[in-house]
Every structure is written in structure tokens, then in C-alpha cells.
Amino acid sequence: xxxxxxDREMGKIRPNSFSSQIxxxxxSNLQLSNNKDIVSPHRGSINSLQVDLTEGRYLxxxxxxxxxxxxxxxxxxxxxxxxxxxKHKCLFSVDKQHGKGHKYAISSAIWYPVDTGLxxxxxxxxxIKVWDTNSTQVVMNFKMPGKVYRTVMSPLATSHMLIAAGTxxxxxxLCDIASGAFAHTLSGHRDGVMAVEWSTSxxxxxxxxxxxxxxxxxxxxxxxxxxxxxxxQSQLGWRPPVLARSAANKVSVSKxxxxxxxxxxxxxxxxxxxxxxxxxxxxxxxxxxxxSSARQRLHPGMLSIQDRATAHYGAVTGLKVTDDGMYLLxxxxxxxxxLWDLESGYNTLVNFEMVRLQxxxxxxxxxxQETAQVFVPCMTxxxxxxxxxxxxxxxxxxxxxxxxxxxxxxxxxxxxxxxxDRQILVWSPCEPITDDMDAGHTKDQDNWxx
Amino acid sequence: MDKGKKRRREDEExxxxxxxxxxxxxxxxxLSFSDTLVALRMMRAQFPHIDKVSIQPFILQSQLYxxxxxxxxxxRELESLRRDKVVRVFKLNTGQDDHGIMFLDDYLKQVEHxxxxxxxKKQCDLQVFKWFKVHVIESKLEPCIGHQELYALLxxxxxxxxxxxxxxxxxxxxxxxxxDPSMYWFAIPNIxxxxxxxxxxxKELLSLLNRRRYKKMMLAxxxxxxxxxxxxxxxxHLRDLIGSGHIKTVHTxxxxxxxxxxx
Numbered sequence: 001x002x003x004x005x006x007d008r009e010m011g012k013i014r015p016n017s018f019s020s021q022i023x024x025x026x027x028s029n030l031q032l033s034n035n036k037d038i039v040s041p042h043r044g045s046i047n048s049l050q051v052d053l054t055e056g057r058y059l060x061x062x063x064x065x066x067x068x069x070x071x072x073x074x075x076x077x078x079x080x081x082x083x084x085x086x087k088h089k090c091l092f093s094v095d096k097q098h099g100k101g102h103k104y105a106i107s108s109a110i111w112y113p114v115d116t117g118l119x120x121x122x123x124x125x126x127x128i129k130v131w132d133t134n135s136t137q138v139v140m141n142f143k144m145p146g147k148v149y150r151t152v153m154s155p156l157a158t159s160h161m162l163i164a165a166g167t168x169x170x171x172x173x174l175c176d177i178a179s180g181a182f183a184h185t186l187s188g189h190r191d192g193v194m195a196v197e198w199s200t201s202x203x204x205x206x207x208x209x210x211x212x213x214x215x216x217x218x219x220x221x222x223x224x225x226x227x228x229x230x231x232x233q234s235q236l237g238w239r240p241p242v243l244a245r246s247a248a249n250k251v252s253v254s255k256x257x258x259x260x261x262x263x264x265x266x267x268x269x270x271x272x273x274x275x276x277x278x279x280x281x282x283x284x285x286x287x288x289x290x291x292s293s294a295r296q297r298l299h300p301g302m303l304s305i306q307d308r309a310t311a312h313y314g315a316v317t318g319l320k321v322t323d324d325g326m327y328l329l330x331x332x333x334x335x336x337x338x339l340w341d342l343e344s345g346y347n348t349l350v351n352f353e354m355v356r357l358q359x360x361x362x363x364x365x366x367x368x369q370e371t372a373q374v375f376v377p378c379m380t381x382x383x384x385x386x387x388x389x390x391x392x393x394x395x396x397x398x399x400x401x402x403x404x405x406x407x408x409x410x411x412x413x414x415x416x417x418x419x420x421d422r423q424i425l426v427w428s429p430c431e432p433i434t435d436d437m438d439a440g441h442t443k444d445q446d447n448w449x450x
Numbered sequence: 451m452d453k454g455k456k457r458r459r460e461d462e463e464x465x466x467x468x469x470x471x472x473x474x475x476x477x478x479x480x481l482s483f484s485d486t487l488v489a490l491r492m493m494r495a496q497f498p499h500i501d502k503v504s505i506q507p508f509i510l511q512s513q514l515y516x517x518x519x520x521x522x523x524x525x526r527e528l529e530s531l532r533r534d535k536v537v538r539v540f541k542l543n544t545g546q547d548d549h550g551i552m553f554l555d556d557y558l559k560q561v562e563h564x565x566x567x568x569x570x571k572k573q574c575d576l577q578v579f580k581w582f583k584v585h586v587i588e589s590k591l592e593p594c595i596g597h598q599e600l601y602a603l604l605x606x607x608x609x610x611x612x613x614x615x616x617x618x619x620x621x622x623x624x625x626x627x628x629x630d631p632s633m634y635w636f637a638i639p640n641i642x643x644x645x646x647x648x649x650x651x652x653k654e655l656l657s658l659l660n661r662r663r664y665k666k667m668m669l670a671x672x673x674x675x676x677x678x679x680x681x682x683x684x685x686x687h688l689r690d691l692i693g694s695g696h697i698k699t700v701h702t703x704x705x706x707x708x709x710x711x712x713x
Contacts, residue, residue, distance in 0.1 A: 212629070213629070232592045232593075232594075234529055236526045236529060236530060237526070308630055308633070310629075313546065313547060314546070334546050334547050335546060335547070336547060349522065349525040349526050349529060350522045350525075351515075351521035351522045351524070351525050353521060353695065354695075355694070355695040355696070355711070389520070389522060390521060390522050
């Protein structure tokens with residue numbers, strides 16, 4: 001460590017690589033924290049964890065007993081064990097006793113991306129509530145047609161304040177905080193939607209993963225989705241080769257042609273598909289779609305409804321986009337994690353070694369961007385995989401029951417995990433325990449927050 | 451892997467590829483290979499001979515994962531072999547993500563064998579199988595196909611009727627997808643009893659290890675045991691379960707130990 005600092009001083013290492021070296025050293029030392037403890041007031045399994053995006057100071061958790069709680073993870077509420085263990089109790093918690101609180105389990109609790117003055121919770125009681133943090137009152141209520149599985153807001157949004165909600169219902173709804181009404185709905189999935197994420201490169205792009213196994217990309221400014229990920233379309237490498245696009249694209253061309261033939265009924269360019277000289281048979285091909293289907297004409301933007309490509313063989317239970325917006329990681333109930341290249345839309349065929357993932361609930365993945373690692377809750381263990389090679393680098397054993405959610409704070413290199421055993425565990429790089437008590441527990445003038 | 455073993459393996463590969471069913475190689479020496487194609491050929495040569503059912507050798511994808519270290523490399527090489535029409539990948543119905551891999555020549559031999567057996571039984575209208583072989587297998591390389599596309603491709607051979615598709619399903623070339631009624635999986639005909647034996651053999655092997663006090667056993671004596679419920683041999687099942695993660699191998703000074711993995 002001192003050698004690196006010396007090299008940085010000399011200018012031998014660049015600042016970015018210096019900081020990423022230190023961060024990856026700390027991440028490889030992650031273990032159950034010996035000096036930090038979060039005291040959770042929840043009486044049900046923890047379903048959702050999020051640290052606020054503006055300051056990285058407040059952790060919001062949502063649990064199955066309809067309670068949501070906020071903790072300050074940088075300043076402990078009290079010290080125990082001779083001042084060595086910092087206990088973080090919740091600053092406040094809203095549960096069933098609150099007059100307007102949720103009645104059933106909270107499946108998703110997120111901060112308003114702009115500041116910590118608001119947070120949004122979605123629950124199995126079909127409601128999405130927007131809360132004011134300082135007064136802990138419900139400001140807005142949205143009623144959904146089914147159990148809410150996930151609510152997300154875009155961290156990049158400057159011109160809209162939409163909450164995208166994935167529910168039991170096949171349509172994804174967008175709720176607008178500014179007007180208090182629904183903006184519009186996105187149809188295309190054939191079963192409930194368990195995983196929703198906003199794109200990290202565009203404030204208009206939304207990614208949803210459904211229980212039918214499909215992952216769809218939507219531009220919320222127009223109808224229909226613009227991309228459906230198909231696990232059989234793959235590329236051999238993290239980026240597609242520059243010249244070999246034609247080989248990979250033959251499949252997609254034939255697929256879009258068959259979809260086109262079904263809905264528009266015109267035998268448009270079938271010779272592109274059957275290039276081996278069966279020109280005589282073209283008339284029979286042309287007659288086939290008209291005979292077999294009498295579908296009504298669909299809006300061109302809605303053609304994607306007929307695209308039945310699946311990204312996983314089971315339901316899609318978790319989605320996470322990398323910070324640069326180039327890759328998407330998806331977890332499915334077929335116990336597979338797949339890495340997708342978002343620019344080409346293909347499966348990169350990176351194999352993450354997995355035996356079992358939990359299938360009934362959605363899981364929350366976390367990505368550490370500098371070290372290119374993804375943290376995946378696999379039953380009772382949280383495993384860290386290298387994104388590019390798929391090899392497991394770390395395994396965190398600590399929970400007594402299945403882990404549902406994890407959040408990685410890249411500012412402090414700490415991992416927070418919550419599971420069915422009602423615990424929120426903190427995993428941090430090991431700190432040396434000093435024998436003497438610091439004199440620094442006095443009132444700190446810098447301890448303030450917006 | 452030291453040089454002596456590697457040379458021995460290459461020699462064995464040459465004789466194994468020439469002569470089928472080389473049983474005398476122990477699993478301990480042949481646990482890992484360097485390349486997917488080498489692994490595929492070796493495992494094809496080691497495919498057990500089954501008495502009552504005539505089936506060409508096939509390899510499970512989990513077996514490949516157990517033999518080549520880097521799983522991503524396996525996936526990618528398999529994908530390029532599939533695109534080059536060297537192998538064909540089939541989704542099997544024995545488990546969550548089971549895929550069976552068969553060399554294209556073996557698959558075509560299997561198809562011919564089944565068609566010949568149907569001819570002997572004097573069943574009518576076998577031309578659909580010829581159309582299937584010529585038009586569908588050659589052009590559609592994925593493991594699944596949609597109804598419209600199948601109809602269109604078969605029509606290239608001649609006049610298509612819906613009974614032809616039912617004939618293909620009944621003889622085992624296609625199966626319906628459970629999620630989507632208009633999509634079909636390609637299947638290996640005549641493989642039904644072997645797939646049943648596969649799932650039963652997996653359960654039997656896992657229960658054999660679970661019954662032990664410490665849930666582990668040395669590989670060498672384990673390999674010599676016979677499975678009652680499966681026509682496939684112990685080596686096949688061991689590779690499959692190691693690759694899917696249910697069993698782990700530990701290298702010890704006295705040999706390889708196999709144990710049930712607790713996640």
C-alpha cells in the first residue's frame with residue numbers, strides 16, 4: 001500500500017488506476033464487519049435495500065411485515081462493546097401501525113433519486129405510496145391492478161418524474177409524481193413483471209423482465225418495445241466482431257420476416273430467407289400466412305408483441321445494468337445469470353457457475369463497477385463473480401436463511417445484504433481493532449446532512 | 451496435468467477416435483481436457499453401449515463443463531461448432547437447463563435408422579422425413595422452431611398437411627414446448643427410455659453418496675459400481691453431476707475424492 005502511494009506521488013500510477021487498485025484490494029478483503037452493525041426493527045424478511053444516490057449516507061429497507069426503515073450508515077447511533085462496535089439503529093420506521101401505511105409486504109422501497117426528501121414504496125397490497133421523509137407522511141397513493149413486485153425511478157431523469165412499476169399484471173405502468181396520475185402503460189409481456197430497471201445511459205429507456213422469461217427494452221416516448229433479448233442469439237465475445245455481423249444477423253432477419261409476414265400478410269422478400277434457389281415455391285409460401293392467420297393489422301410499433309423470444313427458460317428474477325450502460329446482467333429462475341451486450345442485443349455467453357437461485361421472489365443484484373464484479377444472492381450465500389469471465393471470486397456466508405437483496409456502496413466499499421432471516425448484514429474490508437479508545441467520539445461539527 | 455499424462459491422452463485420443471467404446475480408460479486420468487472438441491470426441495468414444503435401444507452417442511452439456519475448466523470457453527466453442535454445423539444441440543426435458551449435444555453425422559444416422567424402422571412397419575407417407583432432413587435440419591440450427599417456420603420449410607419439399615407435423619411429433623423428432631404452444635423443440639428420436647434412465651441414475655448416484663456417513667467417496671471404487679436403474683454407465687453420470695455442480699471433486703494425495711456439494 002505504501003509503495004502504491006509512493007508511485008502515485010511520483011506519477012508512475014495514474015489517479016484512476018491508483019484508486020481502483022485500492023478499491024479492489026479492499027473488496028477482496030470483504031468480510032462480515034467486526035465494527036459495524038445495523039439493528040433492524042423488522043419482523044419480516046427484508047425484501048429491498050437501497051442507499052441513497054445523492055449522499056450515500058442513508059439506507060432504506062423494505063420488509064415483509066409492511067415496514068420500511070431508514071438508517072444512517074455513516075454515523076452510528078450508539079457504541080457498544082467498549083466503543084468498538086458501532087450500532088446503527090433506524091432513524092425512523094413506518095409500518096402497519098402508521099395510519100396510511102401498507103397492509104401487506106413491502107416488496108420494493110427506493111429513494112427519490114434527486115434527494116432524500118421523498119421515498120417510494122411498493123407493496124403486495126396493490127399500492128405504491130410516496131412518502132415525505134421528514135414528516136413520514138404519505139404524500140401520494142397509486143393503486144395498481146395487482147401485487148407490486150418492483151418500483152424504480154430513473155437516476156438520470158431531468159425531464160420526468162416517473163415511477164416504473166412491475167406488477168402481477170402483464171402491463172408495466174408508469175406513475176407520474178408530478179401529476180399524481182398514470183402516464184401510460186407498456187404492453188408486451190405475457191405474464192407478470194418481476195424485474196424492472198431504468199437504463200443508465202438514457203432517461204427514456206426502460207428494461208423489464210417478466211415471468212414469461214422475456215426481457216424487453218422500452219422507449220417510453222413511443223408505443224411498443226424496441227428490443228426483445230433472445231438467448232439463442234449470441235455473440236462470441238464481449239463485443240461483436242466488426243466484420244462478422246452478417247452471420248449472426250441471419251437469424252434475426254428470418255425472425256423479423258416471419259413476424260412481418262404474419263401481421264401484414266404480404267410475402268415481402270421471402271427470397272432473402274430461402275437463398276438456395278427455390279424460386280418456384282414462392283407462391284405457396286406467399287399463400288401460407290394468409291390461409292393460416294387472419295390477424296388484424298397491428299400498429300407497427302406493436303409488432304413486438306408477437307416476438308416471443310425468451311431470455312431465460314424460467315421467470316426473470318433480477319436485472320442490473322452496468323453504470324456505463326453497455327451491459328446488462330439478468331438472473332432467472334432457471335438458475336442462470338446471463339450477460340447481455342446492450343448495443344448489439346446479444347447474449348455474450350459468459351457462464352456464471354450457479355447451482356441454485358431462489359425462484360419465487362425477485363432478487364436484487366449489485367455491481368461494483370471498478371472491479372467488474374457482480375454480487376449475487378444465491379440462496380443463503382452471497383457470491384461475487386467476475387463479470388467478464390464468470391468465475392466466482394468471493395462467497396459471503398453469514399445469513400441463516402435465503403438472501404433477497406444486496407446493495408454495494410462503492411464509496412466505502414461496503415456490501416449490505418438483507419434476507420429472510422430479518423437481518424441486514426454489513427460486509428466491510430476488515431479494520432484493525434485498536435486497543436485504546438479514540439478521543440474522537442465528541443460532538444462533530446461536520447455531522448450534518450441536507 | 452504433467453506431460454506424461456498429456457501424451458498418453460493424445461495417444462488414447464487417436465485410438466479412441468478410431469475404435470469406438472474404449473472402456474478401459476479410468477475417469478481419474480481423463481477428468482479434464484484442454485479443448486471442447488477434444489472433450490466431445492473423447493466422450494463420444496466413451497459413450498456406453500446400450501443393449502435394447504439403438505442410439506448414437508450423445509453428450510450432455512454439463513459433462514462438458516466438468517471436463518474443460520473455463521465454462522465461458524465451453525459455451526463459446528460450442529456455439530461456434532453449432533454454427534459450423536459440426537454438432538447439434540437439443541434441449542432435453544430431464545431438468546432445468548439440460549442440453550444434449552450430438553455430432554451432426556450421428557444425428558443423421560439416428561434419423562435414418564428410425565425412418566428405416568418405420569418403413570419396415572409399412573407406415574404411410576414417409577416423405578415428410580425426407581423433407582425434414584433436407585430442408586429443416588440443414589437450415590435451422592437452433593434447438594427450437596416455430597410452427598409457421600416449420601410449415602414453410604417443410605412445404606419446400608412438397609404438399610404439406612397438418613398430419614405430417616403430428617407424424618413428426620409422434621415419431622419423436624419434435625416435441626411441443628410447454629410454455630408456448632406454437633413452438634417446438636427438436637428432439638432425438640428413440641431417446642425416451644434413456645432420458646428416464648438418466649434422471650433415475652442421477653437420483654441413485656446422489657442417494658448413494660448421501661447415504662454415506664460423510665457424504666463422500668473415493669473416485670476409483672465409486673467408478674466401478676454399477677447403477678441399477680440407468681442404462682448409462684457410472685462415468686457418464688459422474689461427469690454430468692460434477693458439471694452441474696451437485697458433486698464436487700477434491701484432489702487428495704491418495705486420489706480424487708467425490709463429495710456431495712452443500713451450497
